[in-house]
Amino acid sequence: MTTHRLPLPAAAIAAAALALSACAPLPAGAPADVAARSFSSAFELQGRISANDGSRAASGRIEWRHEHDTDSFALLTPMGQVVATLDADAAGARLRTADGQSLHAASAEALLPRVLGIEVPAGRLSRWVQAAPDADAEVRTLDSAGRPAILIDQGWRIEYLEYAGTAGDAPPARLDVSRGDARIRLVIDSWTALP
16 A cells, blocks of 8 residues: 655645646657556545636535545535535445435436536546546646646546656646636645555
C-alpha cells in the first residue's frame, strides 16, 4: 500500500506554476502511448472539491474508495459534516443524503449529478484522477516529466495543474475538469493505492 501526502498550499502554488510553464505540446507523429501511465483498479483518496455549472456552485470535501467495480463516495461540508454518501456496484447505485433522502439508480453516473449539480461521466473519473486515460482519450500536452498536462476525453477537458511529486508515476494533486459552463476542481490531499 502506497500513501502520498501532498504538499502545503504555498508549495502547491509554486509547483502548479512550474507544471504549467513546463507544459509542452506533443510533437507531430508522437506515439499514442507516450503519456501511458499505470492504472490502479483500487485506491482511496481524500480531497477538496468544487463544482460549478455557470449558475450554481457547490464545494466541500470528498472521500472516495474505488475497488475494481465498486465505488463509495462521501461528500462533506468544509467543516466535515456528511452531506451525502453514494455507493455503487454491479447491482446499482444508492445515494443517501443528510436530510434522510434515499435514491436508487442503475449507476453512479445517474446519481452523481444530484450531488454535484453537473452530469459527469462517473466511469471515467477513476482514470482521470490517476492521469491514466483510456486509449480513446486524447492527450494534448505533457509536462516536463512526460505526464499528461491537458487531456480531452468525451468532450471534457482535464487539466493537471499539479502532481504529488516529480516522479513520472506520481499521482495528480490538483486537476480542473471542464466542459462548456460545467467545471469541477479537485485538490487531492491524500492518495492511497490499495492491493
